[in-house]
């Protein structure tokens with residue numbers, strides 16, 4: 244099938260303003276948007292800049308806007324877009340470094356601010372081995388372990404567009420991952436951080452994050468569980 | 480033991496309280512605003528609302544209290560919502576704190592004026 248691919252181009256060091264390059268190409272309906280971008284790089288313009296690594300939806304490096312919605316370019320097929328014009332743009336709310344590459348700095352700063360690692364200073368169990376938990380205790384936070392930090396959620400959030408100091412859905416998902424882990428002792432610290440002006444209360448339940456997540460994480464629900472823990476003072 | 484419940488100490492913040500009140504006021508607005516709309520627009524009908532009707536309604540202490548609640552909660556909800564909208568444009572946390580306090584004071588003053596006015600009007604029926 245023939246598609247018209249429109250690609251956002253911008254080099255802040257050279258260009259006054261962004262432009263869109265258009266390519267008419269014959270593609271397979273089963274091609275991924277990432278394949279189309281690779282064709283452009285190989286056959287038309289090797290200067291096109293984008294991040295990608297695994298090409299199999301695992302590393303989280305190629306999140307971008309395709310026809311106005313956030314996807315992993317390597318996980319969205321041409322046939323699933325139901326359109327013969329495909330517009331590819333960088334994620335919103337983060338500074339464009341070049342073409343489809345954005346500055347992930349603020350995103351990872353927010354991620355770090357919620358202490359996304361296991362905190363437990365208590366002595367190890369008597370046998371000196373691992374801290375055990377039941378399968379049920381593991382299932383409590385299983386959902387939020389699936390995050391690959393692609394930023395598709397956070398950059399689809401209107402509150403984040405307004406102010407990139409809002410921790411955003413991805414940081415809350417990763418806080419949830421440890422808050423509800425029975426082996427962790429840092430929940431109180433994280434919940435107090437998320438209770439501040441830039442924390443969970445900036446979430447307006449828009450559900451954009453849940454729709455954008457390529458890992459199908461129930462993000463809005465995870466955020467609600469964190470809000471509930473803050474209000475009730477109970478991690479259940 | 481399958482799951483664990485752990486207590487945590489989280490100190491209350493202004494943002495948390497404002498978020499909670501957005502929910503409390505919205506919950507109260509379901510009977511208050513809907514009751515008001517159905518009564519005035521459907522049962523009575525907009526074209527039948529005149530000075531006599533207003534005087535008659537306000538003569539009743541129950542309706543006075545209902546109206547004060549409607550004013551207080553709808554206005555609090557609206558102001559709190561405007562505060563949320565403004566937060567998208569005011570990036571400085573201190574400025575935002577000041578704006579929040581101004582909105583709270585405006586809400587309090589206007590609600591008090593409305594409440595005093597409603598309670599002070601005691602015109603005899605047909606007078």
Ligand code: HEM
Nearest residue numbers: 447448501502505506508509512553556557560561563564
């Ligand atoms: C039955 C009546 C109503 C219900 C149940 C209701 C419910 C809500 C809820 C739950 C929110 C919070 C959304 C969020 O932050 O996630 C909200 C926001 C808001 N409400 Fe209401 N509301 C009602 C009536 C009103 C009225 C009468 C007004 C105007 C005076 C109003 C103005 C607003 C505004 C300005 C916002 C903020 C919108 C935003 O964050 O962008 N609401 N409402």
Ligand code: SF4
Nearest residue numbers: 390391393394396456
């Ligand atoms: S929660 Fe989903 S959308 Fe957000 S960063 Fe993680 S994988 Fe990406």
Ligand code: FES
Nearest residue numbers: 296298302303317
């Ligand atoms: S390239 Fe790794 S997730 Fe798409």
